[in-house]
Amino acid sequence: MESKLIILIAVILGTVALAQLVRVYELSAKLRKNAEHEVPNRDNVMNARFMLVFMLFQFFGLIYLMLKYGWTGRGEAASIEGVETDWLLNLNFVIILIGFFLTNFLLFYFSFKYVRKPGVKAYYYPHNNKLEMIWTIIPAIVLAAIIILGLKSWNKLTAISGDDAVRIELFAKQYDWTARYAGADNVLGRHDYKLTADNNELALVTSNTIDSSIRIMLEGTSGIEAIQRVLNNRDTVLNDSTMNVLRVELSRKERLLRLLFQMKGNHAKGLDNSAWDDIIQKDTLYLCVNQPYEFNFRAKDVLHSAYFPHFRAQMNAVPGMTTRTKFKPIFTTQEMRKKMNDPKFNFVLLCNKICGGAHYKMKMIIVVKDKKSFDVWMKQKSKETFGAKYFPAVEAIKAPVVVAPANM
Ligand SMILES: [Cu+2]
Numbered sequence: 001m002e003s004k005l006i007i008l009i010a011v012i013l014g015t016v017a018l019a020q021l022v023r024v025y026e027l028s029a030k031l032r033k034n035a036e037h038e039v040p041n042r043d044n045v046m047n048a049r050f051m052l053v054f055m056l057f058q059f060f061g062l063i064y065l066m067l068k069y070g071w072t073g074r075g076e077a078a079s080i081e082g083v084e085t086d087w088l089l090n091l092n093f094v095i096i097l098i099g100f101f102l103t104n105f106l107l108f109y110f111s112f113k114y115v116r117k118p119g120v121k122a123y124y125y126p127h128n129n130k131l132e133m134i135w136t137i138i139p140a141i142v143l144a145a146i147i148i149l150g151l152k153s154w155n156k157l158t159a160i161s162g163d164d165a166v167r168i169e170l171f172a173k174q175y176d177w178t179a180r181y182a183g184a185d186n187v188l189g190r191h192d193y194k195l196t197a198d199n200n201e202l203a204l205v206t207s208n209t210i211d212s213s214i215r216i217m218l219e220g221t222s223g224i225e226a227i228q229r230v231l232n233n234r235d236t237v238l239n240d241s242t243m244n245v246l247r248v249e250l251s252r253k254e255r256l257l258r259l260l261f262q263m264k265g266n267h268a269k270g271l272d273n274s275a276w277d278d279i280i281q282k283d284t285l286y287l288c289v290n291q292p293y294e295f296n297f298r299a300k301d302v303l304h305s306a307y308f309p310h311f312r313a314q315m316n317a318v319p320g321m322t323t324r325t326k327f328k329p330i331f332t333t334q335e336m337r338k339k340m341n342d343p344k345f346n347f348v349l350l351c352n353k354i355c356g357g358a359h360y361k362m363k364m365i366i367v368v369k370d371k372k373s374f375d376v377w378m379k380q381k382s383k384e385t386f387g388a389k390y391f392p393a394v395e396a397i398k399a400p401v402v403v404a405p406a407n408m
Contacts, residue, residue, distance in 0.1 A: 041118055048115035055108035059101065075310075078336060078347065078368075079327035081157060082312030088149060089312075095142060157313075157325050161294035165326060168285075169296045170349070171202055172304035172317040174356050177349055177364040178202065181279040183385060188296060189275020194259060196300075199390045204275040208391050210264045217257045224253050276387030284365045285349060286381075288374035289335075292328040304362070307352035310336070314352060329368045336368075 066073075072093050077086045161167075167182040180202060182188045195203040195213050203209075218224050227250045230236070231243070238246075287293060297306055299317040307314045308327070315325040329347075337345045351362035369377065 041116075044116050048112045051108045051111040055104060055112075058104060062100070076339060077310070077312050078331045079311040079313070079329050081327040082310070083330075084153060085312040088153060091149070092146060095146070158315075158323075160324070161292060161326050165292040165294040166288075167294050167296065169202075169298060170285075170306055170317070171298050171300065172306065172351065172355075172362075173300035174302065175351075175358040175362040176282070177285075177306075177351075177362070179281040179285045179364070180386075181281065181381075183274075183277030183279055184382070185274055185277060187274040189278050189386070190271060191298070192263065193300075194256065194263070202280065204278065204386060205263070205267065206272040206275045206387075206391075207264075207267060207269050208272075209275075210260060210267060212391075214257065214260050214264065217253055217260060224250065224257060227253070276385060276391075278386045279381055279384060280386055280389070281381070284367055286374065286377055287329050287366060287368045289329050289332045289368050289370055291371075291374075292326065294324065294326045297323045297325075302355050303353050304355050305352040307350045308347070308366070309350070310347050316353070332368045332370050333366075334370075 072090065074086065074089070077083045163186070167186055167188055169180040169182075169188050171178040171180065178201070180188065190205040191203045192205050193203050195205060195209050197203075197209075197213055197216060199212065200209045216223060220226070227246055230238075231246055231250070295306070295313075295315070297315055297317040299319045301319065303319070304317040305314060306317055306325075311327045311329065313325050313327050315323050317323065331339065333345070333347060336347065337343055347366035347368060349364040349366055351359055353359070355362065
């Protein structure tokens with residue numbers, strides 16, 4: 001508080017002192033019989049030289065930084081697609097650098113060269129059609145080329161992959177990533193947010209998960225039957241507002257139950273296996289070098305953005321829709337550590353949208369293994385399928401006898 005007051009007083013006193021200085025300058029100019037607006041030639045020439053110095057400072061500063069940090073400061077791309085994206089980025093860099101040197105040279109050198117000289121009057125030159133054409137058409141062509149090349153590459157990156165690509169889903173929520181490998185059949189099981197439950201975090205659709213959700217909705221601790229019991233209990237006296245809250249909750253749950261029964265009716269049991277063999281993986285994403293991957297993104301709550309800086313890939317994860325991108329890693333984590341001369345280096349998946357308070361820690365380590373050690377890991381991991389982990393006795397579970405009430 002005290003320091004703020006001192007700063008405020010200093011600012012006020014500084015302003016007063018500045019005003020007084022200006023006043024002194026004006027009065028002294030009057031004494032010297034100079035017009036106030038007349039800038040001495042000496043000052044003009046000095047400013048012109050400063051223009052030149054500033055230009056050289058910018059140019060050499062940029063060149064120095066590029067020499068020190070690599071000319072775009074990005075390091076080597078670790079995927080095939082990344083190499084192509086880098087090519088596009090480099091092209092943009094070249095164009096920007098040409099623009100930077102050209103425009104800044106014209107701006108600062110001409111300010112120096114055409115400094116006002118006593119007795120010389122400026123030539124009045126208001127318009128030139130040819131020049132207008134040149135600086136409209138050239139940037140238009142350059143921009144069109146950049147956009148067309150970018151769109152071509154975007155379409156390629158977001159198209160559905162061929163059968164050689166392994167499919168992985170990345171599920172984003174505040175504040176972590178969950179990966180889902182498509183399993184033995186390389187088909188990701190379907191999902192429906194209405195099935196989100198403790199034992200089905202990713203809301204995968206199978207006959208059993210639908211039945212399980214129906215059971216929770218009906219018989220769970222805050223399920224329909226529990227609410228009905230409270231409402232029908234004559235021994236407890238509830239006030240009107242509590243009754244209303246319970247009734248609203250009941251009708252909401254009944255509506256959800258109807259939707260679940262509808263889902264059950266429409267569900268083809270044949271699709272179950274595509275979800276049962278999926279493998280859910282948290283914290284670290286393991287990839288195999290030289291294997292093409294197709295990533296599908298989903299968000300549970302708000303917008304997130306999956307950002308793989310070393311693979312030069314980025315894609316938004318949007319609630320209510322699935323987005324997609326792909327890449328093929330070309331270096332293992334070990335190889336990259338050697339390249340970067342950093343024994344602790346790791347590839348990462350980051351969230352690149354400010355998605356909430358703990359956004360900064362929404363990160364997943366990516367380990368790229370060689371084929372042999374990846375296969376060893378996958379062999380172990382493939383026992384932990386969605387079915388085995390969350391519905392251990394899938395085969396044994398008989399379709400529970402849950403019948404839609406007649407009025408639904
Ligand atoms: Cu996020």
